[in-house]
Amino acid sequence: GAGVSQSPSNKVTEKGKDVELRCDPISGHTALYWYRQSLGQGLEFLIYFQGNSAPDKSGLPSDRFSAERTGGSVSTLTIQRTQQEDSAVYLCASSFLGQGIYEQYFGPGTRLTVT
Amino acid sequence: KQEVTQIPAALSVPEGENLVLNCSFTDSAIYNLQWFRQDPGKGLTSLLLIQSSQREQTSGRLNASLDKSSGRSTLYIAASQPGDSATYLCAVPNSGTYKYIFGTGTRLKVLA
Numbered sequence: 001g002a003g004v005s006q007s008p009s010n011k012v013t014e015k016g017k018d019v020e021l022r023c024d025p026i027s028g029h030t031a032l033y034w035y036r037q038s039l040g041q042g043l044e045f046l047i048y049f050q051g052n053s054a055p056d057k058s059g060l061p062s063d064r065f066s067a068e069r070t071g072g073s074v075s076t077l078t079i080q081r082t083q084q085e086d087s088a089v090y091l092c093a094s095s096f097l098g099q100g101i102y103e104q105y106f107g108p109g110t111r112l113t114v115t
Numbered sequence: 116k117q118e119v120t121q122i123p124a125a126l127s128v129p130e131g132e133n134l135v136l137n138c139s140f141t142d143s144a145i146y147n148l149q150w151f152r153q154d155p156g157k158g159l160t161s162l163l164l165i166q167s168s169q170r171e172q173t174s175g176r177l178n179a180s181l182d183k184s185s186g187r188s189t190l191y192i193a194a195s196q197p198g199d200s201a202t203y204l205c206a207v208p209n210s211g212t213y214k215y216i217f218g219t220g221t222r223l224k225v226l227a
Contacts, residue, residue: 031213042219043159043204056214091158095213102146102208104215106159 002026004107006092012113013082021077021110025094032075033093033104034067043091049075050097082114117142117209121218128195129226136190136221138205143183145207150179150190153202153220162203163190195225 005024034046045059049069069075093104118141147166151159163172163179171180178191202220
């Protein structure tokens with residue numbers, strides 16, 4: 001079956017522009033996660049959704065970052081007024097929450113470069 | 116606050132060796148522990164998930180163990196191959212939350 005997909009795979013943008021990154025989770029997965037990975041660094045948690053609500057937004061670096069999820073499916077991460085330090089790979093994962101098993105499945109990521 | 120540590124940070128071994136990667140976590144109240152592999156420039160691939168009630172899981176040449184009480188997990192790779200070269204990450208969600216905490220990873224290089 002289809003895995004987690006993300007688009008675009010690569011995005012180059014000028015400093016100050018807004019960008020939208022999209023994540024399509026595995027069908028039926030109730031939880032959706034966004035992470036950021038800067039070059040040579042570990043995974044930085046940004047936000048996760050349970051259904052359409054976000055119980056934990058603690059990882060969003062600033063108010064320039066926002067995310068939404070609609071219909072319990074697709075999610076969009078928006079970065080406004082991009083800065084060079086926003087350059088990173090943005091990874092999305094989804095998980096089915098049930099029976100005490102919360103296995104995460106990751107998408108291929110979106111590589112964002114801010115020039 | 117849950118913290119996850121992986122040792123060693125990097126490892127280089129000749130092909131054919133058996134090796135052990137370590138993961139430790141500070142809060143034992145976890146639902147499960149998951150091991151991932153990440154190839155350069157790629158997303159994460161799930162290798163094994165161990166539920167909190169289990170002590171180990173096996174998949175092919177990989178075996179992962181979990182000791183909740185001591186806050187440790189090990190990933191054993193048998194008969195390593197150059198294709199095993201990647202970064203290996205472990206992650207745990209805390210009980211009461213679905214937020215995953217990741218270790219910083221072990222960068223493995225298997226030499227032909």
